[in-house]
Amino acid sequence: MTSIAIPPGMPQYDDVPRFDVAQVRADFPILSREINGHPLVYLDSANTSHKPRQVLDVLGEHYARHNGNVSRSVHTLGTEATEAYEGARAKVAAFINAPSPDEVVFTKNSTEAINIVAYAFSNASLRPDGDPRFRLGPGDEVVISEMEHHSNIVPWQLLCERTGATLRWFPVTDQGRLDESGLDDLVTERTKIVSLVHVSNILGTVNATSRITERVREVGALLLLDCSQSVPHLPMDVVDLDADYIVFTGHKMLAPTGIGVLWGRAELLAAMPPVFGGGSMIETVTMGRSTFAAPPARFEAGTPPIAEAVALGAAVDYLNGVGMRAIQWHEKELTAYALDALGTVPDLRIFGPTVPVGRGGTISFALGDVHPHDVGQVLDSLGVQVRVGHHCAKPVCNRFGVPAMTRASFYLYTTTEEIDALVAGLEQVKKVFD
Structure with missing residues (x-):
């Protein structure tokens, strides 16, 4: 490994893992x-x-030898593409210690993943039979922070505009950390979801979320963490993290652009209404009505980013190897x-x-x-x-x-x-x- 001169006061350990x-x-x-x-x-x-190269080679190999659409063909190429696509899902699930691959929804990026959750809230709010955990209206609140990337601000602003809910946020201290001093007043029984960045893309702050998670559980709200800057850099265990959703994007973790992930607890994904309509996300379709597939297919309408997902699986292999x-x-x-x-x-x-x-x-x-x-x-x-x-x-x-x-x-x-x-x-x- 390239030698690093560790500044005075920084602990030095002989047993930490290393690579060249x-x-x-x-x-x-x-x-x-x-x-x-x-x-x-x-x-x-x-x-x-x-x-x-290991990711670039897999991307090229897929298009050169295994190109086919997924989940809709019985021929060899379609079967190979489907197996590679679902194999990538299983790799991603294991990478973040998700209990099941079916909790991994492939998206375009973190932004789309957050929007899927926000629009699921919106769609549930329009349905009289919508799950009450996702129904929003005047008097309800969404909590974010002043530290967020625009992708974790704008979707919630738009959701609040659509539903009449109120958007609130944690401030940031002079040291660039979340100000949790008003936690109990900010996250209350009116809060339906708290959506926070795990590691700031601009300040570098790693947010310790345990106190916030405890408060979220006390009031019965949901918790989403934007892990775009943490999944590529830190060991991730969604069970230990105890969030309800996390989102991250492939292009920040050695994979191509155009592929991201929404992970959600299985029972929450099953309760969420679909956001995009079209092929592959349906159970049955008649001219009068449609019923929808179980997650993750419910949230993956149309032809997905197949090769990009396969390459994301290769990126996971590379990161695991290091x-x-x-x-x-x-x-x-x-x-x-x-x-x-x-x-x-x-x-x-x-x-x-x-x-x-x-x-x-x-x-x-x-x-x-x-x-x-x-x-x-x-x-x-x-x-x-x-x-x-x-x-x-x-x-x-x-x-x-x-x-x-x-x-x-x-x-x-x-x-x-x-x-x-x-x-x-x-x-x-x-x-x-x-």
Whole structure:
């Protein structure tokens, strides 16, 4: 493994799982690229991850030899495609320790997964026989947080507009953590669902949800966790997490774009009305009415992203091969190293936790008065790829009084040398704009 100098005060253990970062990097063809004459330094994995050959090969192999539609053909290609598709579902279920593969719904991404839950609430609210857990109206409340990605804000705003329910939220502290001081007043018997980010895509905060989960259970509400930034980076056990739903997306965990996951408790998925109508999600159809298939098919109308799901299964295989605990520890050490290194840059302000405890490998910052777009352009000229903007989290930017932030984010293929390149690049930015 690439040597990481652990800052003073950071615990050092001999028994933590390790892997060879150089060997991992060799699996990613894109990492051999040069950008503007410089070696590629990719620090934007919170936006999208790169794909190893093992995933790219499975994607190509599926289209080259096993291309067929699923769940509707008895011929060989259709059978092979169905077996691969459902095999990927089983791999994903095992990866998150879901009790059953039938609790895994394939979606386009996390955004679609959240919208499925929100529209199920809406559809149930229109039906007199709708399950009361999903029925919303005036006086009912939905709770989110100020820390959310837009994909976990806008669907709930629209749901409240459709139903007359009220949207409320947890504020964020100056340290970039959820302010739970008003928990009992915020989550009450009027609350129908609490939907929170597990790991912030902009602040890097890992939200410890146990107190919130306990309160949610006390009042009889439901809990959804946006795990887009946690499933790719941390060992995940939905049983231990004790949420009712989690969502995540494939392209942030080495898989292609266009594939995501909604996991839900079996009995909740069975009680939810469908959101999309069409082929494959039905039980019977007459001209007068339709009845619907059991989950997960109920929520997978039409031809699904078959090859993308199969490639997601290959990504799960790759991550399991490296080891999620090893990936978690690698990123924890990288984050400690990066926080220490960025602390040497004059006029740099880090948003979110400034210690590696309770935070992931995503660090957003401001560099004096230099606009993040200018920071990003200078870094790109040096081959360093970071994300700039509001990161689909404008309320967070508003909370900290900035229009945008620069964000560096890490993954299993990130090295300390790349963090050093970022710091050197920021010094060049200072020279250009001072």
